[in-house]
Amino acid sequence: MSVPVSPGNSRYIWAFPRNFDIWVDKVLPRWMAHMATNIILDSDLYLLHVEERKIKEMGPKNWQKACFLPIKSDALVVGFRNWFSKYGDGKIDWKGKYTDDLPPTPPREQLMDRYWTHVVNCSSCNGAYKALNATETIIKVVSVGLIGIVAATTQGMLSAAARTKLAVLATVCYVTSRWLAHFIYNNFRYHDYSHSSPEKVMLLVRIWKAGLS
Template sequence: MLECRKILMEFHMVHTFKKACVAAYPSTLHHDIVWFWPNTDPQYKDIILKKQPPFIPELEDPSYTRTMGNRDIAYGYDVLVENLMDPAHVPYAHYGIMRTQTPKVKVDREGGRPVALSVKKLDINGFDGDQEWGISKFIAPCIFYAYTKPLENQGNGAASSAGTRKPSAQRKMALIFICIPVSPGNSRLIWVFPRNFGVWIDKVVPRWIFHVGQNLILDSDLYLLHVEERKIMDAGPANWQKACFVPTKSDALVVGFRRWLNKYAGGEVDWKGKYSGALPPTPPREQLMDRYWSHVVNCRSCNAAHKGLNALEVVLQVASLAFVGIVAATKQSVMSLAARNTMIAMAVVCFAGSKLLAHFIYKNFHYQDYNHAFR
């Protein structure tokens, strides 16, 4: 704790006021993210010198892109982590949004297929996973990190005598998710998708363009996971398997995470008495999937785009009124019929443009529903 020994507005005050004290947490800046140790006990004062946050090489390599995003999520940390670990749900929960590998024999509309996953070396620090396209790691308690096995770039580099490409020709990418418990039924996600190819795209395309699509993906199964969390809570976190059916190899990482959570964390987040653990009531769908307060206000790029597009909407409305006003105020003898018709057409175009822009702003920066049946 930091002791307030003197209040600046009172010259003769020498007593310590506990009500004026604030908690001081050990903290550090790592990978452009502020990390803190959630304990104010003096014994952890220098914990940062002994225990650093996890090191992820792609986030320190200048040859990789590392555009970040974040979102407040209306379901808990445990459901968030296991959802990000589960590739089998993608063709179904994100149908029509995310591209997936088409199976040789398509047995349903969505194109689901067997996915072989396995868990290795599970301990208190997390576990490693293996899958078709790469390697994944759960770095306890909050990081899920998956990276591809090197992809050969057929267009660059010369083959070595061993028949392999030079390292410079290897295309690599990673998926990094940092899942932060906030309160029962609420969490925060920070994501980064570094890659060492197509780096120029991130320098040209505004970050908010990427966030529009990424937020749509998060929204498409948000309500489902919000309900799932309540089903798991009804069964009890330690009995999660009674609420979920996970019989296939594609469920290996989810099962591995739940095993870790039950064995090393008691099956749920320890809120240290701050919360009872009860989930909050389910809000209206528009509030549950709201993007503005859960992302836009905290994202510099999206916030700037939101303000800029709103300003453009106002400009279009003013221009529409101005064109109408000019036509109404100008005598027919002064303005030709062609000019008058052009003014009216411009007013209609500006008005229609403002309405379309307003719809675009609301859909991409405030709320957009997802209906699987209509995809």
């Protein structure tokens, strides 16, 4: 459920109760489930942002001109929009607190930001974010330390094989720290989403065909 809190901003309330595969919740930490959920939200967020402005441009009474709703599953959306137009004049009554003007479109990184919109308020994701950042820092320090050992030791202090092993281990630690840093940023800070990739276009086509059947 999405609850409007100000023009252009909503609070998303999501729950998925179930009585199957409950054991998964006991094994996997909650932040892993949130990563999967955020991917779904990212796939919709930018489109909804653009669509909101198209409806604003067309006018709330002409929302059909800004939307294409051809499948059976769209009936709920059509029903809501008709109800909203009939009883709310297609607009939210902000009781004088806000005008109906939408704020300017922010940069994509700000619009699809994950940290301030979710991570900082989620105990599980925030804990994972801090723990993974600490782990990334430790691995990076180990990498630098190993490189320092290799550089500081002379040929007589360590064998060539030992120096090679330390150099390889330092490289592995460095690569791991870089991968972990990318993972943290991609899942807890900002994850871009391309709606035009062939795989995602084909997925949308399959969903559309399924809705027509």
